[in-house]
Amino acid sequence: MDRLNRRNALKAGGMLGVVGTIGLGTTARADPWTWSPEGSVAGSGSGVDPMTVWDPEADELVAGLIDRGEVPKVNELLRTWTRNGEALPAGLPPELRDFMEYARRLPQWTDLGKLDTAIAFNKKRGLYLGVLYGFASGMMSTVIPKEARSVYYSKGGHDLKDRITKTAKLGYDIGSSNAYAADGEMIVTCVKTRLVHAAVRHLLPQSPHWVHSAEEDIPISQNDIMVTWHSLPTTVMKHLNSWRVPIPAHESEAFLHSWQVAGHLLGVRDEYIPKSWPDANAQAAQILDPIIAPTPEGTKLADRLLSLGANIDLSILSKPILGAFTRFLLGDKIADGLSIPREPVWDPLLQVAWGPFIAVREGLLGAVPPLEDPYWLLDEFLRKAALIYLAELRLPISIELPTMNRDM
Ligand code: HEM
Structure with a gap:
């Protein structure tokens, strides 16, 4: 049975109810593929839409x-x-x-x-x-x-x-x-x-x-x-x-x-x-x-990511603060879509102080007292947040081929 038929068979086989109310965002590209292979490392190519190419x-x-x-x-x-x-x-x-x-x-x-x-x-x-x-x-x-x-x-x-x-x-x-x-x-x-x-x-x-x-x-x-x-x-x-x-x-x-x-x-x-x-x-x-669009599956994944910091430092890498940083980086639309709550202190702090903080770190703004409160806090955040993933990498990690899907 080819993939398409199997898909139809699975759909028609009364399995539609199994996942409950999963929302379907529009994930397809609206426009046809127009990006030219001249802009690629190859310099030329067939121009075939990569949406129809896998890894034969x-x-x-x-x-x-x-x-x-x-x-x-x-x-x-x-x-x-x-x-x-x-x-x-x-x-x-x-x-x-x-x-x-x-x-x-x-x-x-x-x-x-x-x-x-x-x-x-x-x-x-x-x-x-x-x-x-x-x-x-x-x-x-x-x-x-x-x-x-x-x-x-x-x-x-x-x-x-x-x-x-x-x-x-x-x-x-x-x-x-x-x-x-x-x-x-x-x-x-x-x-x-x-x-x-x-x-x-x-x-x-x-x-x-x-x-x-x-x-x-x-x-x-x-x-x-x-x-x-x-x-x-x-x-x-x-x-x-x-x-x-x-x-x-x-x-x-x-x-x-x-x-x-x-x-x-x-x-x-x-x-x-x-x-x-x-x-x-x-x-x-x-x-x-x-x-870019939220999905119920992605929101659960995001929630898990925002909890990782607690392993390192529960105060400065708490979920609300990591949520605020996510909002700052990716914007309100994405943060709201992921159901990340607003954070009354860190949301405005990041908006106002992150730019100058980086400028100070980069020596672009001249000297600022090193212990000036917001900068100290942001520096602490930067140093600790960079460790979150590293901390997860302590054990040897082996990437393995799966033999089955998730057991739901
Ligand atoms: C597995 C990286 C694109 C879906 C993995 C793994 C890595 C990785 C390192 C192995 C980790 C593991 O076994 O869990 C990347 C990178 C990508 C990319 C660097 C692009 C630059 C994608 C895309 C999708 C995807 C586009 C789906 C649309 C998956 C899935 C697994 C996987 C489902 C297997 C998870 C499992 O069941 O264990 N990817 N990936 N990846 N990736 Fe990707």
Whole structure:
């Protein structure tokens, strides 16, 4: 039975009632795909709408592994494969081994000099990046309806904290000093994630819950991956710019480059990966901005994210304060959509003091007494909030292929 028929069969099979009152936001792009491949790292391409492209090489292969019951063995073997330069473990099914050898290669357009500059940038701006990945990108992922739904109904959805931690690993790996080097882990993380996404494409269409709530027939198209991609580097850079953090052009380009390479390793075709920030911003305006909307699934995910800070410091990283920061970063519409309550002290404080605080930190406003109350408070917040995800990353994390959907 092909996917479409199975979907119809599941829908028609009286399963519509199972998920109750899930609201359907409009998650489809309103306009046809017009972003030109000339703006991509490939420089040219078919121009095919990425909403209709998935990852055929990986998808077929991983579907076969799942259907033949080979995934537990593969997961066990892949647990030992952690460093970019490491040989693949012996015993993998030959077709998987061949695919992974191909998928782990850096694209020929990789610029190692830029990757080095990106490392320096990540080090220099680690504090801001930590907070922005967590509260701009992380919270934004909860208002990307297709992502929120697929995460919620896939296996990882039953333990949102574990799931958030695993995703944070990618943000950590790309920012580490050896990200793409032989002793780093970013290539491994990307290739494993590419396989996980392929597994999800095979499994979610078999979930009556997902089939009922989703608009698409197969999850995680190349369009969807780029939507999430923009919630990461594009959104982070947008905030750094709006905070007026001085970033030399070569550092900003290098940061983009490290994410271009990540996109490629996640299986995105080069013709969809933006070659410059203006091209990235133009693509984000087309595919990310119009689809942002709350969903019941995303709101639960957001609630879990806002509770993470309590593990570190219950006072300054309390849920209301993290909620205020989310409101400050993503705006009232998104915060209200996620049912984040207003915070009487921090909402106005962030509005008034964050800009000057950053300017002082960056030495742009001259000297201000170091213990001036609001600045001290914001500095404390920045330092601790940047730790939230790191704290979740203490244990070794193994990204594994799922064999089933969430047990609802
Ligand atoms: C799994 C990152 C795009 C849905 C993962 C994992 C990572 C990751 C690191 C492995 C963690 C785990 O096993 O839980 C990314 C990045 C993306 C991206 C960096 C884009 C740049 C997407 C999109 C969707 C999606 C667009 C859906 C529309 C999922 C799901 C899982 C997953 C459902 C599996 C969760 C589970 O059941 O364990 N992703 N992802 N991802 N991702 Fe993505």
